Amino acid sequence: MKAFSTLLDRLVLTPGRNAKRQLLADYFRATPDPDRGYALAAIAGTLDVLHVKPKLLRELVMERIDAELFRYSYDYVGDLAETIALIWDHDGVPEEAAFDAGLRLGAVVEALNGAGKLQVRPLVRSLLNRLDASGRYAFIKLATGGLRMGISAKLAMQALADLGTQDAGEIEALWHGLAPPYESLFAWIEGRAGPPEMSAPVIFHPVMLANPVEPGDLETLTPSLYAAEWKWDGIRIQITRRKETVRLFSRSGEDISGSFPDLIDAIPFEGTIDGELLVGSRNEQGRLSARPFSDLQQRLNRKSVSGKVIEEFPVFVRAYDLLFQGEQDVRPMPFEARRARLAELISAAGNAPFDLSPLVDFASFEALDRLRLSPPDPVIEGVMLKRRDSVYQAGRMKGPWFKWKRDPHVIDAVLIYAQRGHGKRSSYYSDFTFGVWAQGPECDQLVPVGKAYFGFTDEELLLLDRFVRNNTVDRFGPVRVLKATKSEGFVVEVAFEGLNRSNRHKSGVAMRFPRISRLRQDKKPEDADRLDQLKAML
Numbered sequence: 001m002k003a004f005s006t007l008l009d010r011l012v013l014t015p016g017r018n019a020k021r022q023l024l025a026d027y028f029r030a031t032p033d034p035d036r037g038y039a040l041a042a043i044a045g046t047l048d049v050l051h052v053k054p055k056l057l058r059e060l061v062m063e064r065i066d067a068e069l070f071r072y073s074y075d076y077v078g079d080l081a082e083t084i085a086l087i088w089d090h091d092g093v094p095e096e097a098a099f100d101a102g103l104r105l106g107a108v109v110e111a112l113n114g115a116g117k118l119q120v121r122p123l124v125r126s127l128l129n130r131l132d133a134s135g136r137y138a139f140i141k142l143a144t145g146g147l148r149m150g151i152s153a154k155l156a157m158q159a160l161a162d163l164g165t166q167d168a169g170e171i172e173a174l175w176h177g178l179a180p181p182y183e184s185l186f187a188w189i190e191g192r193a194g195p196p197e198m199s200a201p202v203i204f205h206p207v208m209l210a211n212p213v214e215p216g217d218l219e220t221l222t223p224s225l226y227a228a229e230w231k232w233d234g235i236r237i238q239i240t241r242r243k244e245t246v247r248l249f250s251r252s253g254e255d256i257s258g259s260f261p262d263l264i265d266a267i268p269f270e271g272t273i274d275g276e277l278l279v280g281s282r283n284e285q286g287r288l289s290a291r292p293f294s295d296l297q298q299r300l301n302r303k304s305v306s307g308k309v310i311e312e313f314p315v316f317v318r319a320y321d322l323l324f325q326g327e328q329d330v331r332p333m334p335f336e337a338r339r340a341r342l343a344e345l346i347s348a349a350g351n352a353p354f355d356l357s358p359l360v361d362f363a364s365f366e367a368l369d370r371l372r373l374s375p376p377d378p379v380i381e382g383v384m385l386k387r388r389d390s391v392y393q394a395g396r397m398k399g400p401w402f403k404w405k406r407d408p409h410v411i412d413a414v415l416i417y418a419q420r421g422h423g424k425r426s427s428y429y430s431d432f433t434f435g436v437w438a439q440g441p442e443c444d445q446l447v448p449v450g451k452a453y454f455g456f457t458d459e460e461l462l463l464l465d466r467f468v469r470n471n472t473v474d475r476f477g478p479v480r481v482l483k484a485t486k487s488e489g490f491v492v493e494v495a496f497e498g499l500n501r502s503n504r505h506k507s508g509v510a511m512r513f514p515r516i517s518r519l520r521q522d523k524k525p526e527d528a529d530r531l532d533q534l535k536a537m538l
Helices: 002-013 017-030 035-044 054-062 067-077 080-087 105-114 117-130 133-144 153-161 168-175 183-189 307-312 335-348 365-373 458-470 531-537
Strands: 226-232 235-242 245-250 271-282 288-290 315-325 354-356 380-387 401-405 409-420 429-439 444-452 472-476 479-482 491-496 498-501 509-512 515-519
Touching (some): 002 017, 002 035, 002 133, 017 035, 035 105, 035 183, 054 067, 054 117, 054 133, 080 133, 105 117, 105 133, 153 168, 168 183, 226 335, 226 401, 271 335, 315 335, 335 354, 365 401, 409 444, 409 458, 409 531, 429 458, 429 491, 444 509, 444 531, 458 472, 458 515, 509 531
Antiparallel strands (some): 226 380, 235 245, 271 288, 271 315, 409 479, 429 444, 491 515, 498 509
C-alpha cells in the first residue's frame, strides 16, 4: 500500500502528461504482481471492491470522534476520504507505530473481496489502523471507487507500452477482454509469455475519436476530401456478434448489454459496428425516427429492464462505421470502403433496429455551416467530418475526423448554492447551483435550473470563492446558501447543449452539459433570465 499511496501523491502533484506517464511506467516496472495489476484497475476504473460503502466509513469514524467535529472537518476539507484519512485516531497508538509497511495492495483487495458482509466492518477498521494518512486516503479511494486522478485509460496503456515493445493500441484491445490483476497481460508485455487468452469471446475495440473544429481548422482542409454526416444526440456504442455471443459496449468499453436485451436479441449479422444508440421506432414511412436524449436516459444505467420500459422506450442503433465484417478486420480499409460494406450489412438486416447514418451533401464549408446551425432534426447536435480515405484507428488523431457541434445555448443565471470541490479544489468553493427567475405566489423567486463546476479559469475561481465566503446567508451541511436577491448576488453566463423536461426538478427542466462560460459582474441579478425563456426553448 505504501508504494501505491506514494504513486497517488506524486500523480496529484505532477502536472505534465508525459511526467504522469513516466510515473506510471516506473511504478508498473518496480511493483510485483498482483499489486500492479490491481493498481492499474483502480486507476483505470475497472476495479470492483465489494461491501465498502461511504456509510460504513462514516459509521466507523463516528465511533472515534464527536459527530459535530467530523461535520465541521468534512465541511472544511470537502472530501470524505481525505477527511477520514486525516482525522482517524489509532486507538491511542502513535501513527508511526501503527503503520504497517508490509501491507500489500493485492492482499488488501483480495481480503476485502473475500470477506463476508459481517467481516467487512472489523476488517476495514483494522486496515485503517494499520495505515498512515496517505495510505488511508489511497485505501478509501480504492475501496469506494472514487479514485479520480485525471488519468485516462489510454495514458495508462501508453505507460504499459513503455515496459516492452508492444503497441499501446493492441494492449488496450486485449486489456478490455481481461480481468484484474492482469498478470497474463504484464507477462506478455514484458516478453515472458505469449498474448493472453481472452476471458470473453467478444471484446471491446478502442474507438476512433474526433477533434472539435477549432478556429482556422477548416481553412486548411479541402472539402472534397471529406464526407459529412449528422452528429446524433445519443450515446456512442459498439455492438459485436460472434456466433451466438452478442455484446454492447459504451465508448469507454463498459459492457452495457444487460440494459438493452431487446437490442441484443435483434442483431442479425456477425461483425462489429460503431454507432449511436438512440430511442425511437419506425415511422409511417418505415424509417427509424429518433426521440430526445431525455427518453434515452430512461434506459441508461439500469441493471435490469422491464417489458414496459422496453415497450415505452424502444432503442435502435444508427450505424456510423464497420470494424469487423464477420471475422474480417476491415479497419485498415478507407472510410468510404467501410461505409459501402456497412450499407450492404444494414440493408440486409431488414426491419432490425439498425439504420445507416445518412451523409450530408455540401459543396463548401460555408454551406455545411448553414446546415449545422439549422439541422433537419432536433436530435441532431452538429455534424461530423471524416476523410474519405481515413482508416479506423483507435484514439484521437488531428486530421482524419472532426466534430463540429452546434453553438451552445446560453442564459444568464444567478448563483444560489455553493459547495467545495474535490481533489485540488477541496479548499475552494467551485461547485455551483444556479437559478433563474420564476413567478411565485407573491413575487418573483429564483428556481434552480442546473449545476456547474467548470468553465471558469483559476483566477475566476478565486473570485467566485471569495464571493461565496463573503455572501453566505445560511448553510446546510457542506452546502452554502448565497445572497441572491433582485439587487444583490452574482450573475453568471451559463452555456449548455440542450434542455429536457424533468419531473424531478422544481423548475421542470434539466440542462445537458451546463458550464459557466462567463462571469457577468456587469449585470444585476434582476437582469438574469426567466424560467419562461427556458421553457420556450423546449
